[in-house]
Amino acid sequence: MRAVRILNRSIRDSFKSVFRNLSLSTASIACTTITLILVAISLFLSYNVREVTNTLEHELTIVVYLKKEVTKEEKNKIESDLKTMPNVDSYKIKTKDEWKAEMKKESDTLEITLEYLEENPLLDSVIVTVKDVKDLKVTAEKIRQYDFVSSAEYGEGMVENIIGIFDAVSIGTFGIVIALVLVTAFLISNTIKLTIFSRKTQIEIKRLVGASNTAIKLPFIFEGFILGILGSIIPIIISIYGYTVLYNQTGGYVFTKIITLVRPFPFVFIVSGFLVLVGSCVGMLGSWRAVRKYLKI
Amino acid sequence: MKLIKVEHAYKIYKNGTTAVADLSVSIDKGEFVFVIGSTGSGKSTFIKMLYREEKPTKGNVIVGGINVAKLRNSKVYKLRRKLGVVFQDFKLLPKLNVYENVAFALETLGLPNEEIRPKVIKAIESVGLKEKMRSLPSELSGGEQQRVAIARAIVNEPRLLICDEPTGNLDPETSKEIMKILDKINKESETTIIMATHDKELVNRMKKRVLVIENGVLVSDTKKGSYKVHESSKDSK
The missing domain is CATH 3.30.70.3040 (Alpha-Beta Plaits)
Known part of the structure; x- marks a missing residue:
């Protein structure tokens, strides 16, 4: 029960901190949002490319x-x-x-x-x-x-060309996504660093009254987690509505009837789940880096 | 019954400075002990070793059965839960009121609210701040702020209260009030109090045990001592 109460208080403190440092939190959330939008595009692209490749191969x-x-x-x-x-x-x-x-x-x-x-x-x-x-x-x-x-x-040549272009686009997007994930983690890490500095006295008191190291670190880890989750909201909305609209507008075909899009449901929900996972992991990664580097306990 | 047992403790910093050298002392449960010494004498290092802010380089520092010298960083919280610490600069959270500042210590430890409330009220009452429970630190005088810090230190009913120059920022009259509170805590709950101070008048008036540390060495240990002991020990050098 004690652990549950510490956990609850850590989550409460994290939420307070996100809103207390609103400008920094907004910057981190915005960066996470951009990254996750690109992650979503990359996911939609690569999954559809895989499907198209499979279809092409089977229909050849x-x-x-x-x-x-x-x-x-x-x-x-x-x-x-x-x-x-x-x-x-x-x-x-x-x-x-x-x-x-x-x-x-x-x-x-x-x-x-x-x-x-x-x-x-x-x-x-x-x-x-x-x-x-x-x-x-x-x-x-x-x-x-x-x-x-x-x-x-x-259809030699044409098929290879299409797959080649799709592959190149997928690899390029993946590279950009990795770079953005690192930038986002760094930005979140900076936000948490400033939170740690601004809560120096609070951390000192916690140490003095006998809080365990985990209990001191938890609110900061949660803060990164919350920033990641908040950053994934807009990409999820864009993914669900954007992809569904695209699918409906094109009738599920791109350029030719050979290239069919993956049906939106449950595909968009799987992508959304993945976005939440990536967002929260990037957030926690950033805060973990800051806690390790700047929270000396 | 011994609450603190220090055996041949040394603290040598990485730059070669010896802050504490071969210090041995025992403190019983319920004692009130002053630690005095000039600036840089090593008294603060000695005090810090007791709550494991500093780790002894050599020797043993046993507090409430825990050997601080062998205590791993991840287990320090176990020691800290047995003691309370009061500082010269109060270390209060400016955005929390008196009640919240005191409750913060127990909330951090994960105690349930129904347990926190009576304990916090009792601690605030014992330092005479019941009327100012909802005031922010900025609305309090220095003496009142220090009383809040004492309430926070004793709210978990520690066996040992460590005070690092708690009256350093206060005028003589306020210092007297703080000392009355500490004396009351010491007598009523048998809490052992160790207090580092520079206040000559205060030490002479209280007539408690006095440890004098100079150049990291314990030069004198007298029951019902006075600041004169410290001065004579300096003269003899």
């Missing part, structure tokens, strides 16, 4: 275009060979007429153009789904070796 297929002069025997040969290829999961023949019908549906211009042409200029094809996307390139290369194969495409 090799479209094998056969030469115009391909014979029926050659078609049969590629079908039987695909059945024996270890990385081929399934395949589907798509004739040039099927392509034509599909393309006509996509745009009026294409429909008019294709109708105008006497002969269908498109090629017969085989759509191959692979078991392991990592070996996609190897499988495509193998298929390309057939004389009657015009090309085997799987």
Whole structure:
């Protein structure tokens, strides 16, 4: 019970101190807020990038275009060979007429153009789904070796570029976040340092009346914790409303239907929980540094 | 029954200064002891060793069964809970009133409010400040502020009260009042009081045990002593 009372009083003292040193507390809270907004952006970005990467990998297929002069025997040969290829999961023949019908549906211009042409200029094809996307390139290369194969495409280059850009953005944001976390911890540490100096007499009296070291240190640790928590309020609001609005406005797609956003719920709540955790940890880290350095007991 | 036992205690600072040298003394429970000596004589260091503000370099300083010399920093609070300390500069919290200043000591120790209230009122009454319970330190005279500091020191009913020049900032009349309070505490609750002072008249009037420290050495220890002892010990040097 005694420990609980000490804990309660420490929390009460911490709250008092936050409001007593309002200007310094505001600076620390503002810095924590900026850091956590960036942490939130980084989280949203990296998680969505991971999801997009996964989707891309699962939806990737090799479209094998056969030469115009391909014979029926050659078609049969590629079908039987695909059945024996270890990385081929399934395949589907798509004739040039099927392509034509599909393309006509996509745009009026294409429909008019294709109708105008006497002969269908498109090629017969085989759509191959692979078991392991990592070996996609190897499988495509193998298929390309057939004389009657015009090309085997799987969007090489484009996919790597998108993932590369996303990765670079994620790493960059992560770097900025780490730097900001350190700056915030330093700022909170400074706030606590000044609190320690302003409460010198109080600390001295506590020591003299027999307060344990933990009981003396606790209010300062809590103060850092409170600053961190207060700093996470605005980032949480921005995360919940901002992401939900973004999702609703875009309909869950960015640029193309391949890049889908993660559904807001419960995702935003998980991010919010993480923000509170980061905020409180940064706060306590800052105050712990100040207590260790400036509170000589 | 011995409350304090100091055996061949030394305090040598890192710069080589010897503040206390081979000091041995015993103080019984319920005694009132003055510690006198000129500035820099080592009396403050001796006093500070008793509540472990300074750690002896050598020897033993046993207070209430705890050997201060072997006490780890993290365990100092156990010693401090057994004693009260009063300073020349009062060390009151300016934003707290008299009641809150005294209660602060018990709140810090995690005592429940229902236990704190009667103890605080009793301590404030014993120093005669019942009427000024809600006053801030800035609204009190120096003597009244020192009485608040005494109330805070005795609120936890310590066995030992250490006073480091408590009348140093007060006029003779106020000093007399403070001494009356300390004498009453000593007699009524059998609290052992150790007081460092420069006040010649006060020491002579009280007729208590006097320890004289010069150059870190205990040069005289007299029952019902006076400041004259101190002066003669200086003359003999």
